[in-house]
Amino acid sequence: MTPLATLLVRRIAATGPVTVADYMAECLLHPTHGYYTTRDPFGATGDFTTAPEISQMFGELLGLCLAQGWLDQGRPDRFTLAELGPGRGTLMADVLRATRVVPGFHAAARVTLVEASPRLRAVQRQTLGQHPATWIDTPADLPEAPLFLLANEFFDALPIRQFVRHPDGWQERVVGLAGEALSFGLTAPWAFAPLEPRLSDTVPGDLVEVCPAAGPIMADLAARIARHGGLSLIVDYGDWGSRGDTLQALRGHAFADPLAEPGRADLTAHVDFRALAQAAPLPCHYLTQGAFLERLGITARAQALAAHLGGAALEAHVAAHRRLTHPAEMGSLFKVLALHPPGSPPPAGTAPAGAA
Numbered sequence: 001m002t003p004l005a006t007l008l009v010r011r012i013a014a015t016g017p018v019t020v021a022d023y024m025a026e027c028l029l030h031p032t033h034g035y036y037t038t039r040d041p042f043g044a045t046g047d048f049t050t051a052p053e054i055s056q057m058f059g060e061l062l063g064l065c066l067a068q069g070w071l072d073q074g075r076p077d078r079f080t081l082a083e084l085g086p087g088r089g090t091l092m093a094d095v096l097r098a099t100r101v102v103p104g105f106h107a108a109a110r111v112t113l114v115e116a117s118p119r120l121r122a123v124q125r126q127t128l129g130q131h132p133a134t135w136i137d138t139p140a141d142l143p144e145a146p147l148f149l150l151a152n153e154f155f156d157a158l159p160i161r162q163f164v165r166h167p168d169g170w171q172e173r174v175v176g177l178a179g180e181a182l183s184f185g186l187t188a189p190w191a192f193a194p195l196e197p198r199l200s201d202t203v204p205g206d207l208v209e210v211c212p213a214a215g216p217i218m219a220d221l222a223a224r225i226a227r228h229g230g231l232s233l234i235v236d237y238g239d240w241g242s243r244g245d246t247l248q249a250l251r252g253h254a255f256a257d258p259l260a261e262p263g264r265a266d267l268t269a270h271v272d273f274r275a276l277a278q279a280a281p282l283p284c285h286y287l288t289q290g291a292f293l294e295r296l297g298i299t300a301r302a303q304a305l306a307a308h309l310g311g312a313a314l315e316a317h318v319a320a321h322r323r324l325t326h327p328a329e330m331g332s333l334f335k336v337l338a339l340h341p342p343g344s345p346p347p348a349g350t351a352p353a354g355a356a
């Protein structure tokens with residue numbers, strides 16, 4: 001049993017089952033045994049790989065999309081260049097390298113990273129080298145300024161609650177005990193008002209997921225963009241609306257039982273982009289990662305980089321391009337939600353080439 005499993009079994013024996021959200025929060029961010037607090041999970045030797053770790057092209061294109069938004073909005077002379085959950089800091093480093101060519105962008109940008117894990121903050125500091133940056137705990141602490149923001153695979157790490165529809169209301173899925181082992185169970189049904197809209201598109205037996213932290217974060221980001229201008233690009237795996245159990249554990253690049261090794265496996269859930277968009281009363285664009293990167297010019301960028309490569313490096317580069325964009329890989333599963341202020345042009349890459 002992991003040390004965190006021992007703590008959770010004791011807690012549940014004393015005070016009863018916990019929600020899936022409480023379980024996820026403990027597994028990911030427990031101060032001494034949490035997954036993100038104790039390890040650097042990325043890359044070939046870790047548990048999973050993310051788009052910025054696959055290829056520099058991802059960060060370059062997203063960075064240039066933000067910079068185009070900054071130009072479109074009249075080059076505000078002091079703005080926040082923010083990232084939620086920056087992992088190793090690779091995405092922000094690629095953004096900063098690609099945007100060096102945009103006159104005035106770096107001088108106006110205040111790099112701000114929202115990161116809960118002290119361990120990953122240290123990795124990010126190292127990745128960014130001499131570039132000035134500020135770390136904060138939550139998006140609520142962002143400064144009052146135009147906000148140009150990226151979040152890649154951040155929302156999937158936020159704890160979710162799960163509910164199963166029952167003829168008499170909803171039963172919440174909880175983590176309890178079967179003997180000495182952690183085990184899923186269901187509460188008695190009750191009428192849960194926030195899920196009333198889901199009565200129209202579910203039947204008894206269906207499972208829906210709710211991410212309580214996501215709505216307030218989106219509302220806060222949207223309010224800042226409405227007040228000061230800016231642009232948010234949110235990239236993650238998920239869909240428009242939530243349906244079914246998407247809680248998953250990853251360990252060593254393989255799926256694992258979410259209850260088997262609390263604190264040692266990554267736990268995530270698919271992102272409900274409809275819920276994110278509904279919490280953000282701003283113009284929103286929703287499309288697949290593959291379409292977005294194509295429209296931002298990934299093919300031309302891939303060809304330019306390929307011209308300097310040969311052998312195994314060229315093969316890896318071609319595979320990385322495919323992995324980011326192909327529908328059978330990350331191209332369709334991953335989606336992009338872009339938010340911008342009313343009246344500003346749609347962000348680069350969100351409309352098909354030639355569209356107004």
Ligand code: SAH
Pocket residue numbers: 028036042050051052053084085086087088091114115116117120137138151152153154157158
């Ligand atoms: N964006 C990175 C890493 C994604 S993993 C990449 O694409 O490679 C999720 C990141 O979000 C990690 O950096 C993790 O420590 C951070 N994180 C998870 N939950 C968080 C929370 N509640 N508040 C702030 N950061 C969080």
